[in-house]
Amino acid sequence: MTKDAPRSTASTAPDRFRLQPIYRLGIAALSGSVALGTTGPALASADTAVQKAPMHLAQATEGVGKAMGEGEGEGEGEGEGRKASILRDDSVYLARLGLIRGHLTIGVDLYRNGHREAAATHMKHPADELYAGLKPALEVRGAPGFAEALQQLAAQVETGAEIGAVEDAFAAVEDGLDAAAAAVPVAQRADAKTRFGVIIQLLRAAAQEYAVALDDGRVVNAHEYQDALGFVRVARAELDALSANDQQMQRAGVASAVEVARTQLDRISGLWTDLVPPPKLDRDPGRLFGATARIELAASAIQ
Template sequence: MNEKRKIWLAVGAAVLGSTTVQANEVEPISQHQHTTSIIAPFEGGGGEGEGEGSGAVDLRVNDSAYLAQLGLIRGHLYVGKKLYDQGHIAMAKTHMKHPEDELYAALVPAFTARKQSGFSAELSALANAVNDEQGDAAVDAAYQKLVAAITEAEQVTQKSVRDVLMSLSTMLLTAGEEYDIGVKQGAVVNVHEFQDAYGFTQIAKARIEELSQSQRDANAAAISEVEMVLTELPELWPTITPEGEVQGDSGALYGAAARIELATLN
């Protein structure tokens, strides 16, 4: 675990230790849930830096980790589609996921347990459309079908607000780790991880918009706090195909992740 991540999580843990959970707010997070969502986000985490310390979370029953894992897949695909739309086809291909990919494979038992069909066929269709350069219409259609299938698997409006918000925290932690891999002393040394961090952050920002009005009404204070945290995130990606120096600090992502977790307890 890198030093920035240690520092921000230590700050979050210190504040959490002195936080009193208020009644009638978002459900409190147990110590076990806090540990697994922050330290070991995913079962069967990928080889790209996602899910450090993986193996401690059961995606079949842990909704926040399940949503976070789906969010990572969304993030890869989101940035891949954006690169494709900008004409960076070779880069776009590197972000397309296949059913045998580790991120998706870790979800298969969860789909079975949750009585979800998954989106293996849709994932393959998009990857094939991009990799075989089938054209814009085919890529657009495949992407829209895949997004709809992922949305069906997520069922955000049927999850607790706490789990939805915690999934955002986990995605931003992972984005921070990817940013650290991608950027060293202002230079982008790994553009793929730099782009992944962008995708994960954008999906975290978008997911909160999927909450229903009833979810918002019942958890207004926590959601308002998280929306503020997301709005205050600095722009760390002047472009997703950078040249020259990048003035960004992953600490902003770690800090936002810690603040979002705190918001679920206040």
């Protein structure tokens, strides 16, 4: 574990995590009349409404992932509003760290399984694009950077190093990610609203990537398919960490939101048949958008 970095006055968390709805209609419109924070039968109605949403949900979320620098060109073309957001919003900042972790986790897994060329593309992406958008937030929060560790990991993969050396380099990057996350006070990092903010942003990114990966039953972009898997893995790890926090789990709405999230993540696990996808894959990307919407709705009830 890394030592906590000094707390930055610029990293004040919002009173509530601010989540853009997964659909342009907004979460409240999923059931027509179900208000946010509603549970029980009303939540079931909302769930039914999500299932009846249009199949081309990727079109309904056009621009949502780009707002966070997700999808192709992650970290590029960020507007001033989003740059400011990553400076002041802990969940946006931590989600960016999660996106980097997701890319690299998949890259190491690919390398471990002999897919070295594919692994190299995942290693380059965070250093080339995601990290650039993160640097101002690291500086404002007084967090240590880890650019050199990223470069060392990419170099190990590109030169075909032994897996042990690659895993050691990855461990160094993970230490850097942990140190950067520690710039957010531990109580705020552990807060259920912050964690769900991170989880939902990771799942939005995964949904967009998965939608790009498939086209009418064909896998047209294996890289995006893998990115989506990496982001979901990190989201599940965040959920597991929240589940292990007894204090947070006792808060109103947290246990039920965690249960919904776990159920939804289990339901979408079949979207990935293997680390490297087959040429044809009969899967509906809308399932991932729908799961994200259900989790967002459940999280909105947290007190």
